[in-house]
Structures are given as structure tokens and as C-alpha cells.
Amino acid sequence: MSTLEVRRTPTRLLLWFLLGSMVVLYAFPFLYLLLTSFKTPLDALAVPPKALPDEWTLANYQQALAREGVVDSFINSISAAVISTVLSLVLAVPAAYGVSRFRTISGRVFVMAALVTRMIPPVAIGVPMVGMMRALGLTDTPTGVAIAHTTISLPLSIWLMSSFFESVPNELDEAARVDGAGRLAALWHIILPVVRGGVAVTAIFAFLASWNEFLFALLLTAIRAQTTPLVIANFQTQFGLEWGAMTALATMYSVPVILLTLVLQRYIVAGMTLGAVKG
Amino acid sequence: MGQELPGAALRSRLGLSVGAAATVLVMATGLAACGAGGDDASGDGGNTVTVLVEGGGKAELEPVAKAFTEETGTKVSLVELPYDGLYDRLSSEFSSGSVSFDVAALDAIWLQGFADGVEPLDDMFTDEVQADLFPALVEEAQVDDTFVGMPVWTNAEILFYRTDLFEDPKQQAAFKKEYGYPLAPPTDWQQFQDMAAFFTQDTDGDGSTDLYGTDVKGAVETEWLAHVAQAGSPGMVLDDDANVIIDNAEHLAALDFYTKAVTDAPEGASQVDWAAAQNLFNQGQLAMTKFWAHAYPQIPDDAKVKGKVGAAPMIAGPAGIGGVPGNWYLSIPKAGDNKDLAEEFIQFAYDHNDLSIESALGLAARKSAFEKYAGKPGYEHFDALIATLDGPATMPRPANAKWQQIVDTALIPMIQKAVEPGADNQALLDEAKAKIEEILG
Numbered sequence: 001m002s003t004l005e006v007r008r009t010p011t012r013l014l015l016w017f018l019l020g021s022m023v024v025l026y027a028f029p030f031l032y033l034l035l036t037s038f039k040t041p042l043d044a045l046a047v048p049p050k051a052l053p054d055e056w057t058l059a060n061y062q063q064a065l066a067r068e069g070v071v072d073s074f075i076n077s078i079s080a081a082v083i084s085t086v087l088s089l090v091l092a093v094p095a096a097y098g099v100s101r102f103r104t105i106s107g108r109v110f111v112m113a114a115l116v117t118r119m120i121p122p123v124a125i126g127v128p129m130v131g132m133m134r135a136l137g138l139t140d141t142p143t144g145v146a147i148a149h150t151t152i153s154l155p156l157s158i159w160l161m162s163s164f165f166e167s168v169p170n171e172l173d174e175a176a177r178v179d180g181a182g183r184l185a186a187l188w189h190i191i192l193p194v195v196r197g198g199v200a201v202t203a204i205f206a207f208l209a210s211w212n213e214f215l216f217a218l219l220l221t222a223i224r225a226q227t228t229p230l231v232i233a234n235f236q237t238q239f240g241l242e243w244g245a246m247t248a249l250a251t252m253y254s255v256p257v258i259l260l261t262l263v264l265q266r267y268i269v270a271g272m273t274l275g276a277v278k279g
Numbered sequence: 280m281g282q283e284l285p286g287a288a289l290r291s292r293l294g295l296s297v298g299a300a301a302t303v304l305v306m307a308t309g310l311a312a313c314g315a316g317g318d319d320a321s322g323d324g325g326n327t328v329t330v331l332v333e334g335g336g337k338a339e340l341e342p343v344a345k346a347f348t349e350e351t352g353t354k355v356s357l358v359e360l361p362y363d364g365l366y367d368r369l370s371s372e373f374s375s376g377s378v379s380f381d382v383a384a385l386d387a388i389w390l391q392g393f394a395d396g397v398e399p400l401d402d403m404f405t406d407e408v409q410a411d412l413f414p415a416l417v418e419e420a421q422v423d424d425t426f427v428g429m430p431v432w433t434n435a436e437i438l439f440y441r442t443d444l445f446e447d448p449k450q451q452a453a454f455k456k457e458y459g460y461p462l463a464p465p466t467d468w469q470q471f472q473d474m475a476a477f478f479t480q481d482t483d484g485d486g487s488t489d490l491y492g493t494d495v496k497g498a499v500e501t502e503w504l505a506h507v508a509q510a511g512s513p514g515m516v517l518d519d520d521a522n523v524i525i526d527n528a529e530h531l532a533a534l535d536f537y538t539k540a541v542t543d544a545p546e547g548a549s550q551v552d553w554a555a556a557q558n559l560f561n562q563g564q565l566a567m568t569k570f571w572a573h574a575y576p577q578i579p580d581d582a583k584v585k586g587k588v589g590a591a592p593m594i595a596g597p598a599g600i601g602g603v604p605g606n607w608y609l610s611i612p613k614a615g616d617n618k619d620l621a622e623e624f625i626q627f628a629y630d631h632n633d634l635s636i637e638s639a640l641g642l643a644a645r646k647s648a649f650e651k652y653a654g655k656p657g658y659e660h661f662d663a664l665i666a667t668l669d670g671p672a673t674m675p676r677p678a679n680a681k682w683q684q685i686v687d688t689a690l691i692p693m694i695q696k697a698v699e700p701g702a703d704n705q706a707l708l709d710e711a712k713a714k715i716e717e718i719l720g
Contacts, residue, residue, distance in 0.1 A: 041579045045558040069359075127371045134377055214364075219371055222329070222358045222379060233361035237335025238386070238605070239573050239640055241554055 030254065037061070037247040044243035060244035061252070070231055070249065076142050077211060077227040077253075083146035084210040085203050088157040091150075092202065096161035097187050101173065111162050114155040122152065126219050133220055140222045148220055149210035156209070157202045164198030165191065200267030204260065211257055228253045327354040328617060328624045332384040333365045336607055339432050339642060340384070342634040347627050353620060362386075369393060378612045381621040385428055387419050387606040392680040394422035397610040398618060401426050403626060411645045413668040415604045419675035428608025429625050430644035432635055435602035435673070436505055436593055437663040439560060439575070440464050440567045443587040444478060453477075464591035465567070468509070468536050471594050475543035478566035493567045494556045495541050497549035497698040500690040502569055505603045506533035508672045509596025515603075516685065516715065517677040523715045526708045533596070534704045538697050548698040560584065569593065571605065572667075573640045575660040590660035593667040601672025606644070681718055689714040 032051070036044050037060050039053040064070060099107040129148055130139070138144030168191055176186035192199065217227040232253065235246035261268070328347075332340055337359045344355035358380065360368055366389060372378045373396040385393060404426045409417050416430040444450055445462060454462040458473050465471040475492030482490050496502055504515045512529035513519075524530070541548050545559060553571070560568040563583030578585055593602045609628060611621045633648035635641075641658070643649055646665065653661035667673065676682060693711040697704055 040581055042558070042561060042581050045554055046562065123367075126367075127375050130371055131375050131377060134379075139379060215367075218360065218364045218368060223356055230360070230364070233364060234334040234359055236361055238333055238362055239335040239571070240557065240577070 033247050033254075034251050036243060037251045039244060041242075041244055044247070060248035063242075064245040064249040064252070067231070067245065069226060070228075072224075073226050073228040073231040074253075076145070076221075076225050077229075078256075079142040080145040080149060080217075080225075080227060081207050081210040083143065084149040084153060085206040087146065087150045088153045088206040089199065089203060091154055092157035092161050093192070093199070094187070096158050097165050097191065099158075099162050100165035101170070101183075111159060114158045117155045118152075122215050125151070126215060129216065130219050139220055140225045142225050144220050145217055145225055145227065146210065148216035149213050150206075152213065152216075153206035153209040157206050160202045160205065161195075161198060164195045164202075168194050197267045197269070200264045204264060204268065207260070208257060326352075327356055328382060328620050329356045329358060329380045330382040330384065330609075330624070331358050331360065331365060331368065331380040333362050333386070333607075334359050335362075335640065336384050336432070338638045338640055339607075339635045340628070342638055343628045343631055346631055346634055347624055350627070351623070353624075355624065373612070373614075376614055378614045380612065381615045381617045382624055383610050383612065384431060385608050385610050387604070387608065388676055388682045390419065390428055390608060390610075391422055391678045391682070393610070394425075394427045396613055397427050398613055398615075398622075399425045399427065400429055400611070400622075400625070403429055403622075403629070408629070411647050413604065413646065413673075415668065415673050415675045416606050416644060419604070419606055419678065420608060422678060428610040429629055431607050431609050431628055431632070432640075432642040433607070433644050433668065434571050434573055434605035434642055435664060435667045436502060436569045437572050437602075437660060437667050438464060438567060438591040438593060439570050440589050440591060441563075441565075441584060441587055442589045444566050445589065450478075464589060465594055466591075467595045468506075471567070472536075472539065472543075474567065475540050479543040489564070491545050491559075491565050492543035493540055493569075494551055494559050494565055495537065495544040495548040495698055496551045496553070496556050497695045498552040498555075498691060500686050500694060501603050501605075503533060503537045503690075503694055504676065505569075505593060505601055506537055506596060508601035508603065508674050509533070509594070509598055510536075511596070511598030511672065515674065515676055516690070517679060521677075521679060521719065523712050523719070525715060526705070526712045530708055531705055534694075534697055534708065536596075537694075538702065538704065541698050541700075549695040572660050572664040573642055576641050576657055577639075590663040592663045593670065595670075596672065598672040600667060600670030601674065602667040602670060604668060604673065604675055606675070679719075684718055685715050688718065 035052060038056045038058070039050075040055055040057055040059075043050060043053050043055070095110075099111050129151075133139045133144045133148070136144070138147065172190055172194065173183075173186050176190045177183075181189065212229060213227075214229045214233070217225075217230050221227065221230065228249070232246055232249050235242040235249070330340065330344070337357050340355075340357055344357055347353065347355055366386075369383060369385075369389070372380075373393060383393075383397075385397075400420075404417075404420070412430055413433065416433055420426050420428050420430060445464065451462045454474070454477050457477065462474070462477075465474050471493075478490060478492040479488055480490045481488050507515050507530050510529035510533045512524065512527060512533075514524060516523065516525045516530075518524050545551075545564060551559075556565075556568055557570060557574055559565050560570070561578060561582040561584055572590070575588070575590055578588060592600050595601070609625045611618055611625065615621055629645070632643045632645045633651055635643050636648060636652050636658075646669075649661050649665050652658040653665065679685070689711045693707050696702055697707050
């Protein structure tokens with residue numbers, strides 16, 4: 001081992017320790033959730049709390065899945081999240097591309113205004129949203145929920161995509177146009193493949209915004225379109241909290257987004273660094 | 280980062296991704312047209328009654344809804360929402376002037392706030408109906424002398440005690456020797472304090488306490504309010520004219536009694552809420568707990584105390600037995616489309632109130648419904664619940680639209696401070712009074 005390597009070893013150990021501590025810090029709540037989902041009702045709320053179950057059980061999962069509306073709520077959550085994500089991308093990509101390429105003052109104002117809308121608490125637009133959806137006949141439908149969720153994800157999507165497009169040099173567009181491509185063709189065939197990491201990041205943010213959203217789902221759904229966050233919350237009642245079943249359902253609900261994140265990890269990392277590179 | 284120039288492979292991959300996304304979108308859109316959760320809440324228009332209900336209450340209403348459908352052919356959609364969510368949903372729909380439901384199950388403390396948005400139900404409250412309801416329920420159902428909700432189920436804290444301890448001859452003899460009277464479920468404040476102190480024991484002789492006489496719930500307010508009623512206060516926190524009376528002698532006596540038990544309870548009282556207290560008892564760490572009656576049939580099979588629990592009426596203070604009823608009411612929104620059908624459902628729910636008792640929660644609102652089951656196996660706690668709800672000091676919480684805010688910002692913080700060592704209870708009550716007067720304006 002060289003002298004340099006010897007000097008680096010303590011630094012590396014410290015870094016690994018810090019990284020490990022952060023992972024534990026972030027992962028602990030989910031780990032506790034996961035472990036609680038395998039506990040008996042008495043263990044789940046033991047005083048003082050126990051990290052590991054005395055007796056491992058799958059009863060909470062059976063109870064959660066047997067509850068009326070759980071499977072339907074999963075389907076509704078997926079429907080709303082997919083539609084909302086696609087809507088966000090379909091609207092955000094051309095908007096952000098236009099803003100980044102034409103660079104007008106109104107374009108800048110538009111992007112800023114889009115971001116400002118995120119500062120309005122969703123609860124403030126809850127009542128008008130209920131009235132609008134009722135007028136459109138979209139209450140208690142995943143479409144209505146997805147449109148409501150798009151109002152949350154679209155501003156962020158525009159902002160993100162705008163920064164990703166900014167990182168792509170204009171020369172690429174110009175080269176495409178020299179080859180005879182129109183604006184849309186250049187966007188579709190040349191620019192989008194370059195910023196695919198950014199699209200993936202934006203899609204994940206939009207998907208998560210819908211997947212985890214609670215308030216609009218609460219206000220806009222009844223029987224047919226209830227999403228899983230609502231069903232999870234229903235385990236807490238005036239008569240107590242069904243910790244086991246609640247944590248089991250929350251664990252199951254977390255799995256798809258964890259898998260999605262793992263599958264798209266490569267694109268996410270690429271997307272995260274894409275905005276940092278100026279062309 | 281190295282940026283790849285686009286090529287055929289990339290385009291192909293992107294095309295595949297877009298194709299996959301489009302397929303998922305088509306499937307999602309197909310489902311989105313109607314949703315996956317069965318029938319529309321209001322799809323049948325006049326032939327469906329949509330009832331907005333809190334998650335726990337759904338189980339109470341399911342047997343009634345089923346019987347209603349069988350008898351009338353009218354479907355009942357029970358829309359289940361979490362407690363806070365139900366309040367938010369009701370607030371937003373009443374505010375918008377357009378409602379998506381025909382009937383709402385309202386917590387008693389919400390009645391005042393939503394009274395302007397619901398139909399009067401005075402015609403339903405005949406003398407016969409009022410006679411079959413506990414006095415506190417009848418009182419609470421009225422806002423400005425108008426009945427705005429029909430009680431559908433009620434609850435109250437009663438006393439749970441460990442029969443294996445109370446019936447143990449060794450414990451009985453030791454208690455009698457120390458306190459001079461027989462060991463039996465306590466009926467008043469003094470007996471409760473004696474027994475809480477007596478049962479705080481080191482049962483395995485390892486030098487540390489492993490059995491406590493009772494719990495002290497610092498993170499909830501209702502139990503202290505029950506003691507305020509038992510002390511004989513003319514009102515809880517507020518009097519009939521909404522004057523703040525939290526600093527009167529009865530409130531102080533109740534707070535002193537409530538906090539004195541801290542020495543006979545597990546540590547960390549300020550963070551003990553209903554769930555924590557229920558688990559402490561189920562794990563066998565407490566000899567007694569004051570708890571909502573619905574918990575009796577819900578003791579888990581793997582609980583250490585399973586089969587060893589007795590139920591007695593809430594203890595009495597100077598004014599007698601007193602509790603705080605946890606009532607829920609069915610109300611009809613003024614903006615509803617099916618008011619006649621809604622009224623028919625509420626009348627049916629009242630007429631068949633006993634059906635709810637066979638649900639998992641086992642609660643009802645009518646005296647006759649409770650009496651029908653009292654004493655039967657599994658319902659041994661009903662006599663205690665009836666005695667508590669009929670107690671001379673039992674009273675509802677104040678009918679004030681800002682009650683929840685008072686609870687969250689003044690009462691619970693005050694109790695959490697009061698259970699800490701060295702607290703000055705009178706000063707805390709004075710401080711809470713100032714806070715509540717500020718809330719009420």
C-alpha cells in the first residue's frame with residue numbers, strides 16, 4: 001500500500017461512516033414501517049417500542065388486502081398517476097422547449113409564473129377545484145384526480161424541463177434544421193433523446209406528485225376513484241389505529257415507486273447532472 | 280457528463296419507451312373513465328342514498344345500510360373518509376354550496392360549525408324518541424333549540440380493571456390491611472387514588488416497578504374533562520353563555536386529581552394518548568385504565584389481559600358519575616338532492632339502531648338498544664356504559680364552533696405541562712383561560 005493510499009484510508013473510512021449514517025437516517029423510517037408490517041397488533045404498539053417483531057406474521061398483509069376497496073384503490077392510483085405524468089410531459093416539454101429556445105421576456109415571466117403557482121397551498125384551490133370538477137362531471141373519476149394532480153406537477157415539470165433544454169447547445173437544433181428538420185422534428189428526433197435523463201427525472205417527479213397526493217383525492221373522490229393514500233389514512237379511525245394493516249398497505253404502496261426509481265436510476269443520475277452542464 | 284449524440288439506437292429505444300407509455304396510458308385512460316372502485320356514489324340518482332362517514336363509523340352503519348336496501352330496494356353508498364379528511368371534505372362542500380352526499384355522519388363537536396348547512400330534524404325528535412336517548416345526546420343534538428342531527432352511536436369512557444388482580448385473595452387481603460376497606464372496582468376519586476397507589480408494584484422483586492395502578496394520558500383532553508364534570512362544574516371550559524370558566528375551583532380540583540396519579544403511572548405521561556394507554560393496559564402493565572367502552576370487545580387475543588378484564592362505570596366525583604359522551608349524528612345537508620330519501624334512511628337508522636351493536640365496534644345510541652344486549656356474553660361492559668351515559672354529572676362538550684381549536688391549542692398543551700413534575704396547575708389554568716379568550720375573540 002502506498003503512502004498516499006495509507007493517508008487516504010482514514011478519510012475514506014470517515015466518508016463511508018458519514019454515508020452510512022445518512023443512509024440509516026433516511027432508511028430508518030421506511031425500515032421501521034417495513035418491520036411493523038410484520039408485527040402482531042400488540043407488538044406494533046408496544047411500550048417501549050420494539051424494532052423487531054417478537055413473532056413474524058403476514059396477517060397484516062392479509063388483512064390489508066382483504067379490506068374492501070384496496071385493490072381498486074391501487075388501480076385508481078396507477079391510472080391517475082400515469083395520466084397525470086403523461087399530461088404533465090405532453091404539456092411541459094413543448095412549453096419548456098419554446099421558452100428555452102426563443103428566450104423572450106414573456107417566456108421568462110411564464111416560467112417564473114409557473115413556479116410561483118407552486119407556492120399557492122393546494123388547499124386554497126380545493127374548493128374551486130371541487131366546483132369545477134363537478135361542473136365537468138369529473139368528480140369521483142381518476143381522470144378528474146389526474147387533472148387535479150397535473151396542476152401540482154405541471155409547474156415543476158415546466159421548470160425542470162426548461163433547465164434541461166437550456167443545457168443543450170442551440171447548435172444541435174441548427175444542425176438539425178440545416179438537415180431539413182422542422183422545429184418539432186428537431187425536438188422529437190434530436191433534442192429529446194439528448195435530454196432523456198431529464199425527461200425521466202421530470203416523469204418521476206410528476207408520477208410521485210400524483211402517487212402520494214392526498215388532498216385533491218380526498219376532495220374529489222367518493223367510491224369509484226379513491227386512491228391508496230386515502231385508503232391508508234382510513235386505517236386511522238376515531239376508535240383507534242390499525243398499525244399493522246396500515247403499515248402493510250403503506251409498504252405495498254411504496255414498492256412500485258421504489259422499483260420505478262431503481263429501474264430508471266441510470267436516467268435519474270444522468271438527468272441530475274444534465275442541468276449542470278452548459279453547452 | 281458526456282452527452283451522446285442521437286443515433287438510431289437511441290431513437291429506437293425512445294420509440295419503444297413512448298410506445299410502452301402509450302399502451303399504459305390507453306389502459307389507464309380506459310380505467311379512468313369510470314374508476315375501479317365499483318358503483319358511483321350517486322350514480323342511481325334518486326335510488327341511492329350517499330352517506331359520508333368516518334372510517335371507524337362505516338362498520339357501525341354497514342348493517343343498517345344492508346337492512347335498508349333489503350327492505351326498501353334503495354342502495355346505500357357509504358363513502359368512507361379518515362376523521363380529519365371527513366371534516367375537510369364537509370367544510371369544502373358546505374362552503375361551495377354544492378354537496379356530493381345525502382347524509383353525513385357528524386362528530387358531536389362539529390354540529391355547531393355545520394348547523395347552518397344542515398336541515399332541521401325537529402319532527403323526528405318526538406317525546407318517545409327523546410325518552411329513549413341519553414340526556415346528553417338530546418342536549419347535544421340541538422343548536423339554537425333546533426335538532427340538527429339524529430344520534431347514531433355513542434361512546435363514553437368507563438373503567439377497565441384487571442379481574443385477576445382484583446379477585447386475587449392475596450391482593451385483597453393486602454389492600455384491606457393497608458386501606459381498611461375491601462378491594463373492589465373503585466367508585467369514587469379517593470378509592471381510585473388508593474387503588475392506583477396500591478397496585479403500583481414490583482411484582483417480580485427485581486427492584487423496579489413493573490405494574491402500575493393506572494395511566495395518565497397527557498396527550499388527550501377528554502378524560503380530564505370527564506373529571507371536570509364529576510367535580511360539578513357548571514360547564515366544561517365554557518359556561519352556557521360561552522364565558523371561559525376553566526379557572527374555576529372544579530376545573531382545578533379535576534386537574535389536581537388527574538395529575539396526582541402521575542406517581543402511579545408509567546413515565547412519559549405527557550406523550551400518552553389513547554393508543555399508548557390501550558397498549559399499556561393490553562400488555563398487562565396497568566391494573567386499571569379509564570377508556571372508551573368500544574375497547575372492551577377489541578382486546579386482542581394475544582393480549583396478556585385477554586379474559587381478565589372487568590368493566591365498571593366511570594368513577595364518581597363530588598357531583599357523581601360523570602363522563603363525556605362521544606356521540607355521532609346523522610344530518611341532512613340543505614344542499615342535498617335526495618332529502619326525502621335521506622330522511623327515510625335516518626329514520627330507519629334510528630328504528631334499527633340495535634343492528635349496529637353486532638358490528639365490530641358494538642355501539643349504538645338508543646338506551647333500548649344497549650339494554651337489549653346488556654349482560655349477554657361479549658357485552659358485559661354495557662351496564663357500565665349505560666350507567667356512565669346516564670350519570671348525573673355526564674355532560675356533552677361545549678357547543679362551540681371553535682372547540683377543536685381550543686382543544687388543540689389550549690387544553691392539550693396545558694395538560695401536557697400539568698403532568699410534568701412541579702407544575703402549578705392554577706397558573707396553567709389561568710394561562711389556558713387567556714389563550715381560549717383570545718381564540719374566542
